[in-house]
Every structure is written in structure tokens, then in C-alpha cells.
Amino acid sequence: MKSIHISTKVNGDAMEFVCAPDESLLDVLRNRLGLTGAKEGCGTGDCGACSVTLNGRLVCACLVLGAEVDGAEIGTVEGIATDGVLHPLQQAFIDHAALQCGICTPGILVAAKSLLDRNPDPTDTELRYWLAGNLCRCTGYDKIIAAVQDAAQKMRAA
Amino acid sequence: MMDTGHKRIFKVVGTRPPRPDGIDKVTGRAQYGADVSAPGMLTGRILRSPHAHAEIVSIDTSAAEALPGVKAVVTSKDFVFQDDDFFRDVQENCMATAKALYDGHAVAAVAAVSPEVAKAALKLIKVTYKQLPHVTDVDLAMRPDAPVVQDGRSLETVPAGMSANVTHHSEFGHGDLASGFAKADVIVERSFTTAATHQGYIEPHACLAAMNADGRADLWCCTQGQYNVRTLCAALLGLEASQLRVTASEIGGGFGGKTTVFIEPVALALSRKSGKPVKIVMTRDEVFKATGPTVTSSIDVKIGMTRDGRITAGEAHLRYSGGAFPSGTVDMGGQAAFAAYDLAAVRTFGWNALTNRPKEAAYRAPGAPQAIYAVESVIDELCQNLNLDPLDTRLKNAAKKGTLSSYGPTFDDIGLIATLEAAKKHPHYTAPLAAGVGRGLSAGFWFNFGGNTCVTMNINTDGTVSVTEGNPDIGGSRASISMMAAEELGVPYDKIRTIIADTASLGHNDVTDGSRVTFAVGLATIKAAQDAIAKMCARAAKLWGIDAEAVEWVDGAAVPAGPNAGKFPPMSLAEIAAVSFQTGGPIAGHHEFHADGAGVSFGVHLCDVAVDRETGATKVLRYTVFQDAGRAVHPAYVEGQMQGGAVQGIGWALNEEYIYGADGRLQNAGFLDYRVPVASDLPPIDTVILEIPNPGHPYGVRGVGETPIVPPLAALSNAVSRAVGVRMQSLPMSPPRILAAVMAHDAKV
Numbered sequence: 001m002k003s004i005h006i007s008t009k010v011n012g013d014a015m016e017f018v019c020a021p022d023e024s025l026l027d028v029l030r031n032r033l034g035l036t037g038a039k040e041g042c043g044t045g046d047c048g049a050c051s052v053t054l055n056g057r058l059v060c061a062c063l064v065l066g067a068e069v070d071g072a073e074i075g076t077v078e079g080i081a082t083d084g085v086l087h088p089l090q091q092a093f094i095d096h097a098a099l100q101c102g103i104c105t106p107g108i109l110v111a112a113k114s115l116l117d118r119n120p121d122p123t124d125t126e127l128r129y130w131l132a133g134n135l136c137r138c139t140g141y142d143k144i145i146a147a148v149q150d151a152a153q154k155m156r157a158a
Numbered sequence: 159m160m161d162t163g164h165k166r167i168f169k170v171v172g173t174r175p176p177r178p179d180g181i182d183k184v185t186g187r188a189q190y191g192a193d194v195s196a197p198g199m200l201t202g203r204i205l206r207s208p209h210a211h212a213e214i215v216s217i218d219t220s221a222a223e224a225l226p227g228v229k230a231v232v233t234s235k236d237f238v239f240q241d242d243d244f245f246r247d248v249q250e251n252c253m254a255t256a257k258a259l260y261d262g263h264a265v266a267a268v269a270a271v272s273p274e275v276a277k278a279a280l281k282l283i284k285v286t287y288k289q290l291p292h293v294t295d296v297d298l299a300m301r302p303d304a305p306v307v308q309d310g311r312s313l314e315t316v317p318a319g320m321s322a323n324v325t326h327h328s329e330f331g332h333g334d335l336a337s338g339f340a341k342a343d344v345i346v347e348r349s350f351t352t353a354a355t356h357q358g359y360i361e362p363h364a365c366l367a368a369m370n371a372d373g374r375a376d377l378w379c380c381t382q383g384q385y386n387v388r389t390l391c392a393a394l395l396g397l398e399a400s401q402l403r404v405t406a407s408e409i410g411g412g413f414g415g416k417t418t419v420f421i422e423p424v425a426l427a428l429s430r431k432s433g434k435p436v437k438i439v440m441t442r443d444e445v446f447k448a449t450g451p452t453v454t455s456s457i458d459v460k461i462g463m464t465r466d467g468r469i470t471a472g473e474a475h476l477r478y479s480g481g482a483f484p485s486g487t488v489d490m491g492g493q494a495a496f497a498a499y500d501l502a503a504v505r506t507f508g509w510n511a512l513t514n515r516p517k518e519a520a521y522r523a524p525g526a527p528q529a530i531y532a533v534e535s536v537i538d539e540l541c542q543n544l545n546l547d548p549l550d551t552r553l554k555n556a557a558k559k560g561t562l563s564s565y566g567p568t569f570d571d572i573g574l575i576a577t578l579e580a581a582k583k584h585p586h587y588t589a590p591l592a593a594g595v596g597r598g599l600s601a602g603f604w605f606n607f608g609g610n611t612c613v614t615m616n617i618n619t620d621g622t623v624s625v626t627e628g629n630p631d632i633g634g635s636r637a638s639i640s641m642m643a644a645e646e647l648g649v650p651y652d653k654i655r656t657i658i659a660d661t662a663s664l665g666h667n668d669v670t671d672g673s674r675v676t677f678a679v680g681l682a683t684i685k686a687a688q689d690a691i692a693k694m695c696a697r698a699a700k701l702w703g704i705d706a707e708a709v710e711w712v713d714g715a716a717v718p719a720g721p722n723a724g725k726f727p728p729m730s731l732a733e734i735a736a737v738s739f740q741t742g743g744p745i746a747g748h749h750e751f752h753a754d755g756a757g758v759s760f761g762v763h764l765c766d767v768a769v770d771r772e773t774g775a776t777k778v779l780r781y782t783v784f785q786d787a788g789r790a791v792h793p794a795y796v797e798g799q800m801q802g803g804a805v806q807g808i809g810w811a812l813n814e815e816y817i818y819g820a821d822g823r824l825q826n827a828g829f830l831d832y833r834v835p836v837a838s839d840l841p842p843i844d845t846v847i848l849e850i851p852n853p854g855h856p857y858g859v860r861g862v863g864e865t866p867i868v869p870p871l872a873a874l875s876n877a878v879s880r881a882v883g884v885r886m887q888s889l890p891m892s893p894p895r896i897l898a899a900v901m902a903h904d905a906k907v
Contacts, residue, residue, distance in 0.1 A: 020274070036193040037186020039410070041360040042442040046829035049360055077186035086184065094180035097794035100633035100802065102183030103190060103361040103410025128837040135829060137358045137411050138633060139798055140805030141837040 008069045010035065011079025019066035026050045028066035029076060037077035037106045041135065048134030051107035051114075052076045058114040060133075077106035080113060088151040088158075089113055098147035100138035108134045112148045120156050124149070170645040171857055174794045177637040178655065179408070188408045191364030191380030196435035199366070200229055200269040202428050203276040204421065204438070205283050206448060207258030207265055210514040210822025211292035211305065214258060214285060217266055221282040227275035230431035231283070233266045237427060238396040245393045247483045251517045252394065252423050258287065259307060259482035260514045261823040262447025264420075269428035269436045292514040292822040296479040297456050299323045299511040307512035311484050323512040325484040330492045330565050331505030338471025338503030342462025346539050349458045350532040352871070352889040353815030354451040357521045358806070358834045361410020362445045367425035368435040373397060375426055377404045382416040382630055383669030388661045394423040395430070402426075405660040406630040413806070414520030415450040417669045446827035450519020451816055453478040453487050453510075457532040459495075463540045467551040471503040472496045472564075476529055479511050480518030486510065487518060490525035490605075493565035494868075495533050497603040498552070498574055498760060500561040514822050520671060522803060523604045523864035527810065527871050531889065534600040534872030539885055548876075549582045552601055552762075573786025573850035574601065574760040580846050581762045586782045595768050595779065596881025602761045602868030606861035607672025608753030608854075612665035613682035615643065615690050617745040621732025623647060625656040625683060628667030629675045633802075633863070634795035641791055642680045642857070646687035648714025649731055665750050673861025676791055677852075678753035680859055690747025697741040698729045755854020756861055761785035763804060763869035767877040774897030776812055776878055782844040783869075788852040788860030800866045801843040807870025809835045815890050 003018040010033065017032045024043075029035045029052070041047035043062045050061040053075035080087045089109055092098070099105045108131060115122060115130045122130065127148055128141070136144060182188040219231040234255040240246035254263045266283050270276035291305035298304055299321065306322045315327040339345055365379035375397065381387050384404040392399050409416060421438040428436040440449070456477040462470040474495045478488040488508035496504045506529070518524075541548045556574045563569055581587055581599065591597055614626040625643050629635065640654040647654075668674065695709040698716035702709070708723035709716050715728035738745050766780040783800040790796040813833045817825045826832045851858025871889060878896065879885045884903040888895060 030193075031195075035186070036189070039190065039361065040192065040439075041362070041410075042829050044442065044828055044830065046442075047360055077184075081185055086181065090181075090184035093184050094176045097174070097177075097634065097792075097798055099180070099183055100795075100798055101359070101361070101409060101411045102179070102188055103359075103408075105183050106186045109184060125838075128840070132836040132838040135358075135360055135834060135836065137360055137413070137806070137834060138802045140801035140803075140835075140843045141840055142801045142843045143794070143798060145837070145842070 004067045006066060006070045008072050008074060010074045011076060021067055023066045024062050025064040025066050025069055026061035029061060035076055035078055039103055039106060048111060049104050049107040051110040051134060053110065053114055058111055075110065077110055080109055087113065088154045089148065092147040092151035096143050096147035096150060098139065098143040104134060104136045108136065108144060116152050116155060120152060122152065168645060170641045170651050171789065171791050172793065174792060175637065175641065175651050177634050178640060179631060179636055190361055190410050191407045192439045194366055194378055196366060196368060199435045199437050200271060200432060201273045201276045202267055202269045202425050202436045202438035203280055204264045204424060205266040205280045207254065207261065207263040209258055209287055209289050210261050210294065211290040212258045212287035213290060214254060214256060214265060215288050216286045218284040219266060221284065222268055222279040225275065225279050225282055227271040228268055228279045229434060230269040230428045231266060232424065232427045232431060236431065237394050237423065240393065248390055248418060249394050251483060252420060260516050262444065262516060264448065267424045267428060269432050294513050294515055294818040294822055296454050296477050296511050296513060299479060299513045300477060300509065307482050307514055311512065324509055325512060326486060326488065326510040328489045328492055328508045329505060332562065333503030335471050335473055335503050335505055339462045341470040343465045344540060344543055345460060345462045346536050346543065347460040348536055348887060350535065350887045352455045352528045352531060354454040354515065355810045355814040356446060356451050356832065357413040357415035359411025359413060359415060362440040362442060363421055363449060364439040365422045365425050366435060366437045367422065367429045369426055369429040371433065373401050375402045377402065377422060377426060378407055379404065379422050380407045380409045380416060382409065382412045382632065382671060384661050385628060385666045386417065386669045387419055387422055390419045391423050391426055395426050403660055403662040406658060409630045409632055412632055413522050414524060414671060417520050417671050420449055442829065443827045446832060447824055448516055450521065451516060452521045453480050453485065453518050453525065453528065455528040457528060459532045459536045461536045461540060463544065465544060467544065467546045467554050469499055469501055469555045472501055472533065474506045474529060474533060476506060476508045477511065478525065479513040479515065481515040482512055483517045484510065485518050487525040491529035494526035494603050495529035496564035498557055498601040499555045500557045501564060504564045522806065522867040526604055527807065527868045530602055530868050531871035531875065535875055538876040548599055549578055549587065553578050570853055571850055572758060572760060573848050576848050576850055577760050577762050577784045577786050580848055581764055581784045584782060584846065586764050586780060591766065594881060595766055596877040597766050598873045598875065598877025598880060599762060599764045600869040600872035600876065602763065602865055604673065604759050604865040604868060606677065606756040606759055607674045608678045608756040609668035609672065609674050610666055611678045611682045611753050612667055612750040613679060613686045614664060615686040615747040617690055617731065617735045619735050619738060621735050622653045623649065625654060626659045626664050627656060627679050628659050628664045629670045629679055630658055632670055633798060634792060635675045638676045638791040638795065639679055639683050642683050643687055646684045647691065647731060673863040674756065677756050677855055677859050677861050680791065681753055681855055682749045682751065684856055685749035686747040689749060690745060693745050694731060694734045697734050697738065697745065700741055702726045757788055757852030757854055759786055759860045759862060759865040761865045761869055763873040765873045765877050767874065767881055769878055769881045769896060771882065771900055774893035774900065776891060776896065778808060778841055780841055782846065783866060784846045784848065785862065785865060786848040786850050786860065787862045788855065789849055789858035790847050791859060793847060796847055796862050797845040799863045800845045803866025804843050804870050805835050805840060807867045808874060811871045811874035811889055811891060813890050813892055
């Protein structure tokens, strides 16, 4: 299969890569662009550990082809902090002990940020349903919900 | 002798500082098993049996080896023959020799220049199988006419005449059952089954192996214990321990499932053969099919009780299967089953049987949740029959200090009664119940382990401290170890940095299991700090020209011990460290030992559920966890263990199960069909931490990680049973099972 040349933007930076036609965006990010923040937990879109944004839309990078992102804007966990300053969500996850092993954390942060970008004041129920596509096996989600709500409150007050 | 630190005022222990690895983990910087690469690296992939049980007649790898880009192919022939049963089982599970024992059992592996070539090469390996009859159900496997999974594996404890699948039998208890049951006013006897579940860590197993021609090797992998990986891989490949350096990556969950090896020896064998680094990352399908589920169980429990709620006798028959290899997990089930109660007559009978399922791996309190589920279900039914309060009844029978436990030892200070009383006082217990809502509760127990441990602590010349420990940080242990170092040294938490050593850089540490790390590594850290303190006191004494014994350590500084020692201003850790090169050289503390005295842990869980009688679906409305932590070093991480364990238990109770087809193949090897709880399934999980100090630790610490998965199974089952008016006896209580139970009940009424 002939490789495809793609030009895209990741976390605001222009990037180019070549990939196989059947190569997932997740493999491109991890293996070709060196961005290993997005994790592969299942490869079938069931766990959300590879959550990224594609033109502002929350997607599982394992279900998108690298070849599809020509001209697109991709956002990953590596782009959430700006100029070395943690995003309120990131700080809240540390403050609330909302991560244990941390493998699901990149995907959950990307997903939570995507929700707060749309709805700065979600109810707990809205938040729990929005994050239903992101599996966490360590925390039982309790502290994740508390952390996102705390960050949302701080972002609204800012 | 432990010092009597229990009543001390803590400055750091009990606070909630940020974890040192937090920023790495919220920015994507933390490196997990699959996140590293090496120049010239090959991709390894494993060929797995599609059959539940088959003789491997032949394996022809020639076509795969001839494929351009394939650099190595290995089979069981590439590993060293193991005399010892334990090592042979680990090896056989990593790579089958004569028989494939379960769907997904590894039979060969390739290393190639790309994942695509590796995948193509697997298809070119020709394995000739002769399919054999299989068995996946534990009760069927124990029948004398069952297909035999492995012959000749029965221990002498197993009576003659049983199926060769029965590998193990054990009994625990004391007292006279017959006279105990004779004293009962009511006896309830019930049978239960639980399904095998998977730990469900989100990170699939991953490793990167590089072995040189001289036999020196480096291995990077996600594991709960790099030293154990070294021991196992060195044996399987015939290496010396010093030649194999294992580095534990950040670990994306384990829960017991990453306490052994699966792909690591295979990657090393491929690297040895190809002369190049080899990376293997499991797919989720492989994780489900070929790594650690729990045992599957079938249990009978009989309990006698007086009208006023005193248990007169308890008996349990536990039949566990740890898959295709012998397992002793049933011992822990038999020992834990009645551990919460002070009983005059108690006995458990345990059996392990081989089935054509993957080899069991540890999962949080292995063996205990199943046994305690069955016991706590029967106690709940007795309470219903006798119209007794379930908490008062448990209080009436609760084990306490001085109780001869059902598994042998006499308990020291334990927190069960305090935990039950906390549950009774909690507003959850007295909150009114809406129509159709059931409330259930269960007690739970886990032993907790200590084990081999080694810690080094370097006092840096700028007054900071580097702690080197050997247990992967699976949920905040860098923070808790740093906190205990700060507490003992009397310096601020942010002056400490704790790192996790590779196997070449620190002495052996047992696996991160048995809830041992905060207890045992914490204890070693405290002792290493005391060692460093003694050295720092000696340095101060040298400068002051007095005896080292005349110096003591107070609030992070050396001070003269009493007026006779002389009058000198305190010398802080930083001041002593700054001049250490002039007083005798670098200062380090060290401690290595086998940690004993891990205090047992009890928990009580309380839950409210609503069950939809039309669909059989259960909604958990409210959930509260009560647990004795001994001393909560970092309370937020203790709560996290309690919440996470509870939710894994909720999944086990309501949804999760290994489903096998008639062909013996696993039918739900993915997160879509093996459904773990998601955020929208759950209510907040409230927590109440009790602190009944463990006499075996200077701060009173008990392990907390495993106990929380024990009570949810019965707490949920008791709640559902009360909500629907039918006693549930099988897990998981998935909607079809509940619906069938409700319909059967309604048909009778």
C-alpha cells in the first residue's frame, strides 16, 4: 500500500507525516509524531483512553484514520497546558486525587475540557453521561467528577 | 519491638499533598509500558490457539521465517526446560508446549520490521492441532468423567477417585460443627456461583526487551514487580539475575493482574534470536483471552443461628477453578470466608479444579470476595428470616481483639466493631427507603501482606532527600512514601523525591501486592530515615565534640540530648548535609528486611439499589464504604482505594463475567461486551475512614487496597434480593439473570 502524505495541525503546530492508508490517527500520533499522551486501551473505541479533538469534535483517535486529518486541527492532552501552566482541569485532577494509575487521565482530560468548552456549568449527571465513554478502572469516578466540577467552577469565576 | 508512635502528633501523615508524579500524568508526559521505543526496534506478535483444548501436533515456522522483514520466530523450544512446577506453569502459560490449554493460549511468536509484517508472518505459521474435549465449568470439571485438562497435577491432599482435574484440597476451622448446628434455632443452607472477572486495567501489557550477544539484557515493562519479572524471565531464559536489568514503566493499572509475566519472556527470546530490541504490546482481545481473570467459583454455605442472632456454626464448601493450571487461591477463600466472625464452630472445605480457561492471576484480595459473598448472603437471609437488624447481628458476632480467627491466628487490635458501629451511626443506614428500593450491606476482610523490602535514602548536600524504593507506584505510593520520609526526618514533604529503582539499582522488593507497599515500604522508609538520622546525629556530635549518644533528633534537627550533653544550637538536616563532605562523606540511610506485622483489615459496605422488574436492570442509588485504614497516610488516596475497589466490586456483582460458548471460546473479549462500570452507571461513592492503629507499624498503617473489593458482591446481592423479594444466588446479577429470577418467583406466587 502506498503511503499518504498529510499536512495537519496538532495543538496549534503545523505538522506533516506520511502514513499507510489503514493507519489510525492514534498510531500516527504515537509512533510517527512522538505524542504518546493519547493511550491505546482497546483499539476499538470502547475505552476513550485515546480521546482527542478533531476540528473541535471529541473523537477516539483509534477510530480515525491518519489519512483523514489532512488540513484538520487536532488537540491532544499535550496541548492542554499552555506555556508550562497547567489548565484548571489538570490542576484540579492533582488537587482532588482524581487519578490513581493515570492511564485514562489524558483521555478524560481531553473529554472533560471538550464538555466545558461547550457547557461551562454541567450538572453531575450531564458530566457522568459525557464521560461515559471514558473508562477508569481505578477511581470509581467519584473524585474525577469532583475535580471536573471544581475546575468548572474556577473557570466560571475566572 | 515497634515504637509507640500511635499517639504522636503527625505533621505530614494525614495531610493531602499533591502527588509528585501528578504533573507528568496530567500532561501526557508519564511513560507507560507502550510509550517507549528503541532505535532499530522490531515489533513482536504472538500466535494464539483458537481452540479451548488441543494437542499441538506440529508447528511449521518455515514460511514465516522466509517472509521478508521477519527477523525471528520462537516457540516453546526457545525456552529453558523448567524442573520446578511453579516456573514450568509460568513458562507453559507464556508459550504452550504439547497442548493448547485454553482459547488464546500462546503457541508461537514472531519479531518483524513492522506490525504489518509481523501480522502477516503469524498467518504463515502452520500449527497442526488435534482438538480435544474441553471443560470450562468448575462443577463439571470436578466430575470423574470430565475431560482432563492436565493429568498428574493433583496434590496428595486430594482424595483418590476424584477427577484428575482436582488439584488441591484444603480445610480450615475449629470447633464441632454438629453440636454447633444442634444449638441453632434456624439453619440456612444455600449454593452460589460467581463468574470469572478480569482486573480490567486500561493499559494492556507492554514491554520492550533488548538482549545483547553477550547475554546482557534490558527489559522495560509495565509490571507490579520488576524483581519478580527478573526472577521469572531469568529462569525461563536461563539468564543470571545480574545480567537482566528490569525497569518498571509507569503502570496503567494492575490490581494483581500484573504480578506475573506473559509477554516479557517472549520478547526477550525474540530479541535474543534476532539480536535487536523487540517491543510487544498486547491487544485488548489478548488481554482478555490470555491474562489474568479471577477464579470462577461454586460455593455451598450453611450457617446456624439462634433466634436472637448468635451464629452457632458456619460451614462452607468452596469449589474454585483458577483455569488450566493448579491454583491455591481457594485457600485464601476458605481462610477469609468467616474471618469477620467470632465462632465456636466453623469449617471450610476448599477444592481447586482445572478448566480450559486462562491461568488465573491475582485480582485484589484473591479468593476472598467469592467466599465472603456466599457467607454474607446467607447471614442476610437469616436476618430476614428472624427479623433481625443486619448490622446488630454482625455486631453481635463480630471478631475482636483476642478472637480465635476462623483461619487460625488470634486477632490483635482490629477495627471490625468500630467499622460496623460507624455504619450504624451513619445517616445512610437510617435514611428512609423508597418503595421498591433495597438496602444491602456486607462486611469484608483481607489479610494484608508485608514481605521482602529494601529502601535507600540519600541525604543530598543541599538539604533535600532522595528516596529509592523498588515498588511501582500504582496509585499514589510515591506520595505516601515521601510523606513518611518527611514525617520521620522532620523535613517538608517537598524536600523529598521518591524514585522507583530498576532491578540493578536496589535490592529485591516483593511485588506490589497484598496491600503491602504503604505498610512495608513505608516501614522500611521509616527505618531508613532512622538510620540516616543516627548518622546525622553522629556527624553533629563530631562537630560538637560530644558522644553520638548525647545527640537526639528533634523536628528535623540534631540537638544535644539534655543539659549534660552541652549547649549547642540545633543543627538542621540541611546544615549537617551541607558540611557532610568535611565530616566523613555522603550520608545515606538504608533498610532491608522481611516485613511482618501487616495488620488485617475490615470493611463494611452499605448500598441502596432500585431494580426495574420489567427489564431486570439495577441502578445503584447510594453507596457508602466504611473501612479501617489503621492510619490513613494520604487520606485522599485511601478514599480512592475504597471507591475504586467498591466500583470494581459493583461491576463484578452486576455485569462483569467471562462468557464461554459451547466451543469453549471466550465470547466477550472486549470492553463493549465485557462491560465494566462507566461514570453514568454510578452514584457518588461516600467513604468513612476508621483509624484503629496496626500495632505492627510505628504509625499504625494497615494496607487498604484490597479489602474494598470484598464487600460489594454481597452488599449488592443483599440489596437486590431485598428489592425484588427473591434471594439471588448467582453473580453477576445481570439484567437477564434478575429478570429470570423475578419471573420464576412471580410465576410461583
